[in-house]
Amino acid sequence: MNPEHPLLENPDALAERLANSEDFLRRNKTVLLGVLTVVVLAVVGAFGYYTWRSSQDEKGQAAMFQAVHYWEADSLKKAMKGDGQYDGLESVASQYSGTKAGNLANFYAGVASLKEGKFQAAIDYLEDFSSDDLLVQARAYALLGDANLELGKTKEAADLYEKAATTNANEFFSPSYLLKEATARELAKDYDGAIKAYERIIDEYQTAAEVNEAREAKARVEALAGK
Structure with missing residues (x-):
């Protein structure tokens, strides 16, 4: 059967x-x-x-x-x-x-x-x-984020980037998706959300190439938010 x-x-x-x-x-x-x-x-x-x-x-x-x-x-x-x-x-x-x-x-x-x-x-x-292939599905979410961002839908884009980062989370792609999420949240003036995304890169993907950029961006957003 x-x-x-x-x-x-x-x-x-x-x-x-x-x-x-x-x-x-x-x-x-x-x-x-x-x-x-x-x-x-x-x-x-x-x-x-x-x-x-x-x-x-x-x-x-x-x-x-x-x-x-x-x-x-x-x-x-x-x-x-x-x-x-x-x-x-x-x-x-x-x-x-x-x-x-x-x-x-x-x-x-x-x-x-x-x-x-x-x-x-x-x-x-x-x-x-x-797609049942979670890496491909994550990529589709990220592309949806890109399209929404281009249309000025910053919150929707940020949520999609976060979804991409957490769909079969891995050290190769998740940090870049989180970086996009943080950028989109900054544009949406969601500074707490941006800081949280930067912190995830720093804490969860310590060997990623995006870590230094995340640290610098986090400090800049914290200053911007008066933290």
């Missing part, structure tokens, strides 16, 4: 329970037939859906191959819109929504939109992206 699809386990479990009571079967024949019919239809429906979704995902991955090539070459317009022969990221994200290909297209499109200065579009795409 596939543990990821609990529907597929129901018929066997149901059959086993029913087999233990012939009397129950006789007394409830009509009801049970109705229940079995619903379960079978659900299983068939689930199987059909996952088969269709897998097929769509394969088509989506093939469709976005050239778009990713353009994205990597920094040909962002072609990456987003396509070239007349191949679909662009916009089309893949929309047409294959709900598949892995569509999900990944949202990430690429979000980054491309950010580079093009289309910050709200970047937010829309990145908010539709999610």
Whole structure:
């Protein structure tokens, strides 16, 4: 049985329970037939859906191959819109929504939109992206922070940078995210929050390259805040 699809386990479990009571079967024949019919239809429906979704995902991955090539070459317009022969990221994200290909297209499109200065579009795409890879997910939160910061939404940006820093916290990326958080909180005039972010870098990531900058910035903000 596939543990990821609990529907597929129901018929066997149901059959086993029913087999233990012939009397129950006789007394409830009509009801049970109705229940079995619903379960079978659900299983068939689930199987059909996952088969269709897998097929769509394969088509989506093939469709976005050239778009990713353009994205990597920094040909962002072609990456987003396509070239007349191949679909662009916009089309893949929309047409294959709900598949892995569509999900990944949202990430690429979000980054491309950010580079093009289309910050709200970047937010829309990145908010539709999610990943089980926590490092990638943290990066998506940081990019969302960048887009919000560009739109002047300093508190929202700071919160997203903090989320990036605490998602699979590590010494390689978290300090830089915390530095961005502190900067955004300064811009929002949340000096206590900025100081706290700088302190996290200093206390939790003592060997990070950002520590010296954090110390200097913390002293400056403390003076600014009259502490």
